[in-house]
Amino acid sequence: MxxxxxxxxxxxxxxxxxxxxxxxxxxxxxxxxxxxxxxxxxxxxxxxxxxxxxxxxxxxxxxxxxxxxxxxxQKEETQSLLLDRFIEAAFGGSAVNLVLRAIGKGKNTREELDRIRKLLDQMDSTPANDQDHDS
Missing domain, CATH: 1.10.10.10 (Winged helix-like DNA-binding domain superfamily/Winged helix DNA-binding domain)
Structure with missing residues (x-):
């Protein structure tokens, strides 16, 4: 593919x-x-x-x-490309703004929020992300 x-x-x-x-x-x-x-x-x-x-x-x-x-x-490749294009076009390239808008709508189930929390915890504990916080 x-x-x-x-x-x-x-x-x-x-x-x-x-x-x-x-x-x-x-x-x-x-x-x-x-x-x-x-x-x-x-x-x-x-x-x-x-x-x-x-x-x-x-x-x-x-x-x-x-x-x-x-x-x-491939599905994942297509989703990534379309998401990148969407974030660039609709949110000026800011994935943070996309996530805040999506979560802020308040239509997430408890299970979805738990999955998001778990993903954030996993990302936070990954050493590679430590160097990305140079702001």
Whole structure:
């Protein structure tokens, strides 16, 4: 899998989510999953997958009948790139402002807050982070 060549559209991200969750799949399967959330025609899903193949977001396997598609980009890599772009565009590059806005909305469960606290504790105890506090 290679770097993300282009920023996936919202529709392409929905398809990638299906492929990341279920693995290689046919157009029909992808369309059925998408249709559970909103009405999407089979030919629309097929066209999206064809365009995504051209953009190198998915790979098409010709050895199966019907053909299957699989994500050509990794989920974590895609999330990181999109998050970096979002933080830069919406928060002037400040991850702190993003986190403060997200947590400050008050819609977090106790479990989510505990996970955040645990992550912060782990990051705080990592020696590499000690040198980052030179302000």
């Amino acid at each position: 290679e770097n993300i060549p282009v920023k996936p559209t919202q529709a392409e991200l929905e398809i990638l989510q299906v492929l990341w969750q279920h693995g290689p799949a046919t157009v029909r399967f992808v369309n059925e999953v998408l249709s559970q959330r909103r009405e999407v025609g089979y030919t629309t899903t097929l066209k999206w997958l064809q365009l995504m193949t051209e953009k190198k977001l998915v790979l098409r396997h010709y050895d199966n009948r019907p053909h299957t598609y699989q994500a050509a980009i």
